Amino acid sequence: MQNASRGDDVYEEDEAVQALEAHVANLTGHDAGLFCASGTMTNQLAFKASLLNPPASILCDNRSHVYRYEAGGLASHSSITVYPVHAVANGGHHITVKDLQREFIADDDNVHFTPTRLISVENTLDGTIMPLDEIRAISRFAKERNVRTHLDGARIWNAAIAQGCDLKDIAGQFDSVSLCVSKGIGAPIGSVLVGDKQLIKKARHFRKMFGGGWRQAGGLAAVAHWCIDNVWPTMKETHALAKYLAEGLEREGNGAKVYIPVETNMVFLDLAGSGIRMSALSRRLEEEKGIRIGNKDAGEDVTKVRLVLHWQISREAVDDFVEVVKDMASQAAAMRGAGSAPAAEAETSSQVYASR
Numbered sequence: 001m002q003n004a005s006r007g008d009d010v011y012e013e014d015e016a017v018q019a020l021e022a023h024v025a026n027l028t029g030h031d032a033g034l035f036c037a038s039g040t041m042t043n044q045l046a047f048k049a050s051l052l053n054p055p056a057s058i059l060c061d062n063r064s065h066v067y068r069y070e071a072g073g074l075a076s077h078s079s080i081t082v083y084p085v086h087a088v089a090n091g092g093h094h095i096t097v098k099d100l101q102r103e104f105i106a107d108d109d110n111v112h113f114t115p116t117r118l119i120s121v122e123n124t125l126d127g128t129i130m131p132l133d134e135i136r137a138i139s140r141f142a143k144e145r146n147v148r149t150h151l152d153g154a155r156i157w158n159a160a161i162a163q164g165c166d167l168k169d170i171a172g173q174f175d176s177v178s179l180c181v182s183k184g185i186g187a188p189i190g191s192v193l194v195g196d197k198q199l200i201k202k203a204r205h206f207r208k209m210f211g212g213g214w215r216q217a218g219g220l221a222a223v224a225h226w227c228i229d230n231v232w233p234t235m236k237e238t239h240a241l242a243k244y245l246a247e248g249l250e251r252e253g254n255g256a257k258v259y260i261p262v263e264t265n266m267v268f269l270d271l272a273g274s275g276i277r278m279s280a281l282s283r284r285l286e287e288e289k290g291i292r293i294g295n296k297d298a299g300e301d302v303t304k305v306r307l308v309l310h311w312q313i314s315r316e317a318v319d320d321f322v323e324v325v326k327d328m329a330s331q332a333a334a335m336r337g338a339g340s341a342p343a344a345e346a347e348t349s350s351q352v353y354a355s356r
Contacts (some may be wrong), residue, residue: 001219001220001222001223002219003205003218003222004015004016004218004221004222004223004341005218005222006216006218007140007216007218007220008215008216009035009213009214009215009216009218010208010213010214010215010218014217014218014221015218016217016218016219016221016222016225017035017217017218017221019221019225020033020035020036020221020222020224020225021033021035021192021221023225023228024179024192024194024228025028025194027166027167027168027171027228028167028168028171028172028177028179028194028197029167029168029171029172030171030172030177030194030195031194031195031196031197031200031320032194032195032196032197033192033193033194033198033200034192034193034194034200034203034207035190035191035192035217035220035221035224036188036190036191036192036193036207036212037189037190037191037212037214038191038193039065039154039178039180039214040065040069040070040071040073040192041191041207041210042178042191042193043065043066043070043073043150043152043178044070044073044074044077044078044193044210045082045203045206045207045210045212046150046176046178046193046195046199046203047066047073047074047077047078047118047120047150048077048078048202048206048309049176049195049200049202049206049227050117050150050175050176050199050200050201051080051118051148051200054078054079054080055079055081055115056078056079056080056081056114056115056117056118057080057081057082057083057105057114057115057116058074058080058081058082058083058116058118058119058120059083059084059085059100059103059104059118059119059120060082060083060084060119060120060121060122061084061085061087061095061114061122061125062084062085062086062087062096063087063098063120063122063126064084064120064122064125064152064169065122065152065154066120066122067082067084070223071293072287077210081114081323083103083105083116085099085100085102085103086099087099092126093097093277094125094128094129094130094131094134095121095130095138096134096137096138096206097134097137097138097141100119100138100141101141101309103116104116104145105146113212116145117147117148118147118148118149119138119141119142119147119148119149119150120150120151120152121135121138121150121151121152121174122151122152122153122154123151123152123153123156123159123170124155124156124158124159124263124264124266125157126260126266126268126356127155127158127242127260127262127263127265127266127267127268128260128261128263128264129158129159129162129163129263130159130263132165132169132170134164135170136173137175138173139173139174142262148175148176148183149173149174149175149176149233150174150175150176150177150178151170151171151173151174151176151177151178152178153170153177153178153179153180154178154179154180154183154261155180155183155184155264156170156177156179157172157179157180157184157185157232157235158184158235158239158264158265161232161233161235161236161239161263162235162236162239162263162264171194175195175196175199176193176194176195176197176199177193177194178190178191178192178193178337179193179194181224181227181228182224184231184232184235184238184265184310184311184312185224185227185228185231185232186227186231186310186311186312187220187223187224187227187277188220188223189220190220190221190224194222209306223304231311234311235264235265236315238309238310238311238312239263239264239265240314241309241313241318242262242264242265242267242307242309243262244315244318245267245309245318245321245322246258246262246267246269248318248319248322249321249322250267251264251324252322252323252325252326252329253269253271253273253274253276253324253325253329254269254273254274254275254329254330254332254333255273255274255275255329256269256273256274256276256325256329257269257270257273258270258271259304265308265309265310266306266307266308267306267307267309268304268305268306268307269304269305269306269307270303270304271303271304271305271323271325272303272304274325274328274329274335275322275329275332275335275336276303276325276328276329276332277301277302277303278302278303278305279302279326280328281293281324281328284324284328285320285321285324288322288324289317289320289321289323291317291320291321293307295326311351331338
């Protein structure tokens with residue numbers, strides 16, 4: 001970061017930013033890239049630049065970030081109607097062409113409906129991977145209907161490593177892709193949008209309109225570039241550690257359940273059956289092991305948690321985590337045996353990122 005260029009990215013004068021954008025575009029098989037402050041921004045810029053002529057609607061998984069966690073940006077920024085799609089055809093793991101067919105609206109001049117203009121996919125979603133065959137099928141489905149496609153690939157890095165494929169094998173199936181560099185990749189901030197040159201030209205204009213143009217971003221781009229080259233290759237070890245954590249929690253948690261398959265670096269844990277509350281677990285971990293996890297002030301009813309591992313989490317920290325859960329689960333079981341009331345089956349959840 002110290003030695004990075006300090007040009008003005010608004011005027012496309014920063015060498016480090018340009019190098020990062022070209023690097024990610026090359027990895028994904030796209031023509032150009034645009035470095036932005038967040039994945040929400042790159043997603044929203046992709047939609048804005050892709051759908052310039054309302055009326056338009058998009059299809060996306062009902063669990064997806066663009067639908068649930070981007071502050072209504074699709075409607076506000078781009079006047080887009082969103083039709084959330086439920087993954088039914090394969091038991092809820094990921095949406096399929098069959099799921100999309102149920103919600104697809106053809107452009108047949110029926111003024112009562114907003115035609116589908118874009119299909120948005122998220123991969124990974126809740127840490128699970130959409131199979132390559134399904135991605136290719138969705139891409140064909142869209143092209144046959146002259147509909148654009150976007151991939152929220154914030155964690156596409158994990159999907160590619162887990163499947164042993166190139167980024168372009170996934171990203172090349174979409175018209176635009178958003179890739180986050182501040183999650184598993186480990187950079188301080190940022191996401192890169194890739195697409196064809198015309199889309200990126202429009203997105204750059206809208207980035208300025210949205211207040212997202214930045215000046216001396218070279219230091220941030222340089223460290224993101226370094227992280228892609230040096231941290232990304234270590235993700236397989238992080239995935240293995242996540243599975244090790246999940247197995248330990250289910251083995252020692254006395255009723256704790258992992259309720260979403262562990263395919264990359266996320267463990268979704270339900271502690272209700274063990275009698276453990278998230279708030280109590282957070283306190284014990286910090287007091288006894290020096291492990292801090294997000295949202296330690298979670299309410300007393302929170303029992304479902306998401307654990308996200310990254311390259312700086314050690315096996316020792318995972319063992320310590322499991323040890324505390326084991327001890328607390330044993331204590332809760334003893335209390336139940338003595339006649340104390342067990343923990344309620346709460347449905348609330350907490351987003352949890354462990355750090356040590």
